[in-house]
Amino acid sequence: MGSGxxxxxxxHIKMYDTKSGLPSDDITVIYEDxxxxxxxxxRNGVSVISKNNVIPLEKYIPNIKEVRCFTEDSKGNxxxxxxxxxxxxxxxxxxxAKQKIKVWTIPYGVASIxxxxxxxxxxxxxxxxxxxxxxxxxxxxxxxxxxxSNMIEKTINTNNAIWFLSRNNGASRYNxxxxxxxxxxxxxxxxxxxxxYEDDKNIFLGTDEGLVQISENRxxxxxxxxGLLSKTVxxxxxSTDKTEFWIVTDKSLHxxxxxxxxxxxxxxxxxxxxxxxxxxxxxxxxxILWLATTEGAIRVDLSQIDFENYPPKVGIEEAYTDTTYFFxxxxxxxxxxxxxxxxxxxxxxxxxxxxxxxxxxDEEKIKYIYKxxxxxxxxxxxxxxxxxxYRNLTPGKxxxxxxxxxxxxxxxxxxxxxxxxxSSPFWETTWFLSIISIFFLSVLxxxxxFYSTRKLRIKIAKLEHDKQLREEKDKTRLQISRxxxxxxxxxxxxxxxxxxxFKRQYxxxxxxxxxxxxxxxxxxxxxxxxxSDIIWSVAPEHDSLNDMLIRxxxxxxxxxxxxxxxxxxxxxxINENVSIDEEARRNIYLIFKEAMNNIIxxxxxxxxxxxxxxxxxxxxxxxIDNGKGFDIDAGKFFKDKSTHALSGHGINNMKKRAxxxxxxxxxxxxxxxxxxxxxxxxxx
Amino acid sequence: MSIRVTIIEDNEDFREGLYHMIQSTEGFRCVGKxxxxxxxxxxxxxxxxxxxxxxxxxxxxxxxxxxIRKKLPEAQIVMLTGRDDDNLIFHSILNGANxxxxxxxxxxxxxxxxxxxxxxxxxxxxxxxRRAVEMFKKYIPTEDxxxxxxxxxxxxxxxxVEGMNYNLIAEKLYISIDTVRNHIRHIYEKLHVHSxxxxxxxxxxxxxx
Numbered sequence: 001m002g003s004g005x006x007x008x009x010x011x012h013i014k015m016y017d018t019k020s021g022l023p024s025d026d027i028t029v030i031y032e033d034x035x036x037x038x039x040x041x042x043r044n045g046v047s048v049i050s051k052n053n054v055i056p057l058e059k060y061i062p063n064i065k066e067v068r069c070f071t072e073d074s075k076g077n078x079x080x081x082x083x084x085x086x087x088x089x090x091x092x093x094x095x096x097a098k099q100k101i102k103v104w105t106i107p108y109g110v111a112s113i114x115x116x117x118x119x120x121x122x123x124x125x126x127x128x129x130x131x132x133x134x135x136x137x138x139x140x141x142x143x144x145x146x147x148x149s150n151m152i153e154k155t156i157n158t159n160n161a162i163w164f165l166s167r168n169n170g171a172s173r174y175n176x177x178x179x180x181x182x183x184x185x186x187x188x189x190x191x192x193x194x195x196x197y198e199d200d201k202n203i204f205l206g207t208d209e210g211l212v213q214i215s216e217n218r219x220x221x222x223x224x225x226x227g228l229l230s231k232t233v234x235x236x237x238x239s240t241d242k243t244e245f246w247i248v249t250d251k252s253l254h255x256x257x258x259x260x261x262x263x264x265x266x267x268x269x270x271x272x273x274x275x276x277x278x279x280x281x282x283x284x285x286x287x288i289l290w291l292a293t294t295e296g297a298i299r300v301d302l303s304q305i306d307f308e309n310y311p312p313k314v315g316i317e318e319a320y321t322d323t324t325y326f327f328x329x330x331x332x333x334x335x336x337x338x339x340x341x342x343x344x345x346x347x348x349x350x351x352x353x354x355x356x357x358x359x360x361x362d363e364e365k366i367k368y369i370y371k372x373x374x375x376x377x378x379x380x381x382x383x384x385x386x387x388x389x390y391r392n393l394t395p396g397k398x399x400x401x402x403x404x405x406x407x408x409x410x411x412x413x414x415x416x417x418x419x420x421x422x423s424s425p426f427w428e429t430t431w432f433l434s435i436i437s438i439f440f441l442s443v444l445x446x447x448x449x450f451y452s453t454r455k456l457r458i459k460i461a462k463l464e465h466d467k468q469l470r471e472e473k474d475k476t477r478l479q480i481s482r483x484x485x486x487x488x489x490x491x492x493x494x495x496x497x498x499x500x501x502f503k504r505q506y507x508x509x510x511x512x513x514x515x516x517x518x519x520x521x522x523x524x525x526x527x528x529x530x531x532s533d534i535i536w537s538v539a540p541e542h543d544s545l546n547d548m549l550i551r552x553x554x555x556x557x558x559x560x561x562x563x564x565x566x567x568x569x570x571x572x573x574i575n576e577n578v579s580i581d582e583e584a585r586r587n588i589y590l591i592f593k594e595a596m597n598n599i600i601x602x603x604x605x606x607x608x609x610x611x612x613x614x615x616x617x618x619x620x621x622x623x624i625d626n627g628k629g630f631d632i633d634a635g636k637f638f639k640d641k642s643t644h645a646l647s648g649h650g651i652n653n654m655k656k657r658a659x660x661x662x663x664x665x666x667x668x669x670x671x672x673x674x675x676x677x678x679x680x681x682x683x684x
Numbered sequence: 685m686s687i688r689v690t691i692i693e694d695n696e697d698f699r700e701g702l703y704h705m706i707q708s709t710e711g712f713r714c715v716g717k718x719x720x721x722x723x724x725x726x727x728x729x730x731x732x733x734x735x736x737x738x739x740x741x742x743x744x745x746x747x748x749x750x751x752i753r754k755k756l757p758e759a760q761i762v763m764l765t766g767r768d769d770d771n772l773i774f775h776s777i778l779n780g781a782n783x784x785x786x787x788x789x790x791x792x793x794x795x796x797x798x799x800x801x802x803x804x805x806x807x808x809x810x811x812x813x814r815r816a817v818e819m820f821k822k823y824i825p826t827e828d829x830x831x832x833x834x835x836x837x838x839x840x841x842x843x844x845v846e847g848m849n850y851n852l853i854a855e856k857l858y859i860s861i862d863t864v865r866n867h868i869r870h871i872y873e874k875l876h877v878h879s880x881x882x883x884x885x886x887x888x889x890x891x892x893x
Contacts, residue, residue: 482767486739489766490695493787497701500791504708521790528788532767550814554768557810557847562790569847 012304017296021054027292031070041067071113081110114155124152146179148172158198206233227261235280265360312359314404321348346425349393357404365407373399395424496521570611587657603627630669686713690731721748760801774815778879813844
C-alpha cells in the first residue's frame with residue numbers, strides 16, 4: 001500500500017515533492033522555524049517552503065549536502081547539521097543573499113543539533129559523543145559522562161529537561177547537569193526511542209515496542225494488545241487542548257484519551273521501509289505533523305482532518321490465477337503485461353483479486369463494492385470481504401473495479417482497478433474461425449457441386465455404358481458376320497474345287513462342257529469376292545483411305561496375275577490419318593470393281609494403268625486400259641457382239657454411284673484405243 | 685513323285701472339295717485330311733505340303749504351326765484363309781508358315797501354288813512383303829547387324845511390295861531368279877528369328893503387328 005497512499009491529498013494533507021519543485025523526493029529531515037519557514041534537509045541540499053512557496057536553496061548554498069538536522073537559536077537563526085560540517089548561524093534571507101555562512105568542522109559528523117536557551121548548542125555526533133558549545137567552548141559528553149549513547153540522533157527539549165534519544169541505547173534526560181537514562185535496563189520495553197513527551201505527571205516515550213508511559217515511577221506500555229496497530233511509535237504529542245494525545249505509528253494514527261487507545265483507521269502515512277528517528281516532526285504546541293519520506297514531504301494537519309468523513313482510499317493488493325500471480329502491489333509489478341495489462345491464457349480464467357482500503361475510520365467498518373467490467377453486469381452488494389474470486393471468466397478484456405465505503409458511508413473518491421485480458425481459446429480466435437468457415441464453406445460448395453453434377457455424371461456414365469454395349473454388340477455382330485462369311489466362302493470355294501476336279505477326272509469332256517464348268521467356278525469365285533468386299537467395307541478398322549488403296553492394289557495384282565495382264569500401279573502414299581466415310585468408300589470401291597470387271601472380262605486388255613492421287617483434299621483415281629474400248633451410246637464394246645457385252649448399265653451404274661457421293665466421274669473411250677476412267681472425290 | 689498333301693480344314697465342303705481336286709490331279713496325292721489340329725497331330729503322315737486353315741476350332745491354325753513343324757520339320761506349311769486379313773496372315777508367317785493361299789483362289793492356281801511350295805517355297809506376296817517392311821522398320825533394333833535386312837533384301841522387299849513377281853525382280857536387279865528366291869528365303873528366316881524377339885512379341889501383344 002506504501003507509495004500509492006501518499007498521492008492522496010486533501011486540504012488537510014499536503015504533499016511536497018519534485019513535482020512541487022523540490023530537487024529530490026527523498027527527505028531526510030524537516031524543521032519548522034518561528035517564522036513558519038519549513039526547512040527540508042535532503043542528501044543533496046536544503047530547500048525551504050516559505051509561505052507555501054517551495055524554494056530550493058542548492059544554488060545559494062551548493063556546498064551544503066547530506067543534511068541531517070536543523071536547529072534554531074533565540075534570534076531565529078538556523079543552524080544546519082550535515083554529515084560533516086555544521087553550518088550556521090544563518091537565515092533564509094542571508095542565504096538568499098548568498099552571504100557566507102560559518103562552517104564548523106565537527107569530528108565524527110553531525111547527527112543532531114539542538115539549541116538550548118542558555119545560548120548553548122548541543123551538537124551530537126555519530127559515535128563521538130555530544131558536544132555542548134557555549135561561550136565559544138566545546139565540552140564533550142560521552143557515555144562515560146552518563147550519556148546513554150555516543151550516537152545521539154535526536155535531541156528534544158521538554159519543559160523540564162533536554163532529552164537525548166539514541167537508536168539502540170535508549171534515551172538520556174539531562175537536567176541540572178545530570179544524565180538520567182531510560183532504557184531496557186531501566187524497565188523500558190525497548191532501547192529504540194523515537195519521541196518523548198513530558199509533562200508534570202507523565203513521561204511518554206514512543207519506542208519501537210509501543211508507547212511507554214512513565215508516571216510516578218510506574219511504567220505502562222501501550223502496544224498492539226492495547227489497540228495500537230503497530231508497535232513502532234514515531235511520535236507522541238498532545239492535542240492543542242491537551243485533553244488527548246496523538247500517537248503516530250508507522251502504520252496508523254491513534255489517539256490516547258484517558259488511558260485508552262482510539263484507532264483512527266489504518267492510514268499508513270509513512271512507508272515503513274524508512275527507518276529514521278527524524279521521520280516525524282511536529283512543532284511544539286501545534287497539531288501539524290511533517291513527515292519526511294522518500295517520496296516527498298507531507299504536511300498533515302491533524303486538527304483539520306474530519307476522520308470520520310475522510311474518504312477511504314482503496315487499492316488492489318494482488319491479483320492471481322491458480323497458476324499465475326499477475327499483479328503485486330508491493331513492487332507494483334505486472335506479470336507479462338503491456339501497458340500494465342496482463343494477457344492470460346484462456347485456461348487461466350479462475351482469477352482472485354485481493355484489495356484493501358486505508359481510512360482514518362475504524363477498519364472493521366469498511367465495506368467494499370466491486371464490479372468486473374466485461375463479466376459482471378452490476379456492482380456487487382457492499383461486503384466486508386477483502387477479496388473476490390471469479391471462476392470461468394469468459395475470454396476478452398476485463399477490468400476489475402472496487403470502491404471502499406467507510407463506517408460513515410463515505411465512498412472512496414476513486415475506485416481501484418486492474419485490467420487484464422483473457423485470451424480466446426484458439427477455437428474462438430478470428431483466424432481459426434475464418435479457417436473453419438472457409439473449410440465448411442468449401443465443403444458445402446463441393447457437396448452442392450457434387451450433387452448438381454451428379455445427374456450429369458450419371459447421364460454421361462449411362463451414355464458411355466450404352467456406347468460400350470453398342471460397341472460390344474458391333475464387335476459381336478462383326479465376328480458373327482465374319483464367321484458366316486468364312487463359312488459361306490469356304491463352301492462357295494468348294495464349288496470351284498469340285499468343278500475343277502470334275503474337269504480333271506473326265507478329260508474327255510468337250511470344250512463347251514469344260515467352259516461351262518469353268519463358268520461355275522468363276523461364278524462361285526465372284527460370289528466369294530462380293531461377300532468379301534461387303535465384309536471388308538463394313539469392318540470399322542478399314543476406314544482409312546490407305547486401307548482401300550491397299551485392297552485395290554491387291555485386287556489388281558491378283559487379277560492381273562491370274563489373267564496375265566500387265567499392270568502398272570502408281571499409288572501415292574497417303575497420310576494414314578485421312579479417313580473416308582463408309583458410303584464414299586463403298587461407292588468408290590464398287591466403281592473400281594466395276595471398272596476392273598469390265599477390263600478383265602470384256603476389254604481384252606493386255607495392260608492396265610492404275611493411279612491415285614491425293615492433293616488439296618481431292619482424291620483422284622485413274623484407270624486406263626488398252627482394250628477394245630467402249631461405245632457409250634451403243635452400250636456395247638466395240639466389235640463385240642457377244643451377248644456378254646456389258647450393257648449401258650455398267651457405266652450408268654458407275655455414274656450413279658459417283659453422283660451419290662458427289663464425285664466427278666469421267667469416261668473416255670474410243671474403239672481400239674482403250675478406256676480411261678477418271679474419278680474425283682472431294683474429301684472433307 | 686507325287687506331291688504329298690495334308691489337309692487340315694474344318695469346313696467339310698471345302699475339305700472334301702480340296703481332297704477330290706488333289707486326288708484327281710496327276711502328280712498330287714492327299715496323304716491325310718483332318719478337321720482339327722488335335723486329330724492331325726496324332727495321325728500326321730510324312731507329307732510335302734500341309735494346307736492349314738487359319739480359322740480352326742480348338743487349337744487355331746496359327747497356334748498349330750509350331751506343333752506341326754515339330755512333327756514334320758521338312759514339310760511346307762501353307763495357310764488357307766477365307767479372308768485376306770493381313771494380320772492373321774502375317775502372324776502365320778511369323779510363326780513359321782511358309783506361305784498362304786486365299787480359299788477363293790481358282791483351283792488351277794491353287795495347285796500351282798502347292799507345286800511352288802513343294803519345290804522351293806511359295807512366292808512372297810505384296811501383302812506379306814509390305815508387312816515385313818513395316819516390321820523391320822519399326823520393331824527391329826538397329827544395333828544388331830546380323831538380323832537386319834541387307835540392302836539387297838530391302839530392295840527386293842520393296843519391289844515385292846510394288847507387286848512385282850520374281851521374274852520381274854530378277855530382271856530389274858540383274859540377278860537370277862534363284863538368287864531372288866534365296867534372298868527371300870533369308871528374309872523369311874529373319875522374320876522367324878525376329879518373331880521371337882522381345883520387341884516383336886511385345887508389339888504383337890499390343891496388337892501393333
